[in-house]
Amino acid sequence: MTSFAYTVRTTLPRGDVFAAWVAWLSDEHVAHVCAAGAEDAVIVVLDEPDAPRATETVECRYTFASREAFATYERLHAPRLREGGLAFLARLGVAPGEGATFARTTGVVRACRR
Numbered sequence: 001m002t003s004f005a006y007t008v009r010t011t012l013p014r015g016d017v018f019a020a021w022v023a024w025l026s027d028e029h030v031a032h033v034c035a036a037g038a039e040d041a042v043i044v045v046l047d048e049p050d051a052p053r054a055t056e057t058v059e060c061r062y063t064f065a066s067r068e069a070f071a072t073y074e075r076l077h078a079p080r081l082r083e084g085g086l087a088f089l090a091r092l093g094v095a096p097g098e099g100a101t102f103a104r105t106t107g108v109v110r111a112c113r114r
Contacts, residue, residue, distance in 0.1 A: 002067075002108050003039070003065065004066055005109050006105075010057065010102055011056070011101045014053075022043065032077075033073075036073050037070070038062040039064060041062045063109065
């Protein structure tokens with residue numbers, strides 16, 4: 001069976017908002033995505049020398065057992081978990097498109113070496 005990758009890239013203002021978001025991802029969100037079907041997850045704070053000085057970017061990279069496992073996650077769990085993320089940002093005073101941007105990518109994993 002071929003693994004399936006799902007990546008969520010979030011760009012936020014620097015400082016307290018970004019630090020709080022990364023802590024929330026680490027302490028809560030990633031565990032919920034794994035409990036909902038992801039086999040593993042990695043949080044990467046990106047080095048982006050050309051990014052605007054007022055922003056910082058983090059990626060959550062998840063692996064699912066298959067495209068079908070990801071489709072089940074997306075149908076049954078993703079809406080609730082995405083709403084939870086937006087609610088957390090709202091508590092920090094950040095609205096999507098007004099200080100927060102999200103980009104998602106998916107694809108088949110062709111090779112993985114450890």
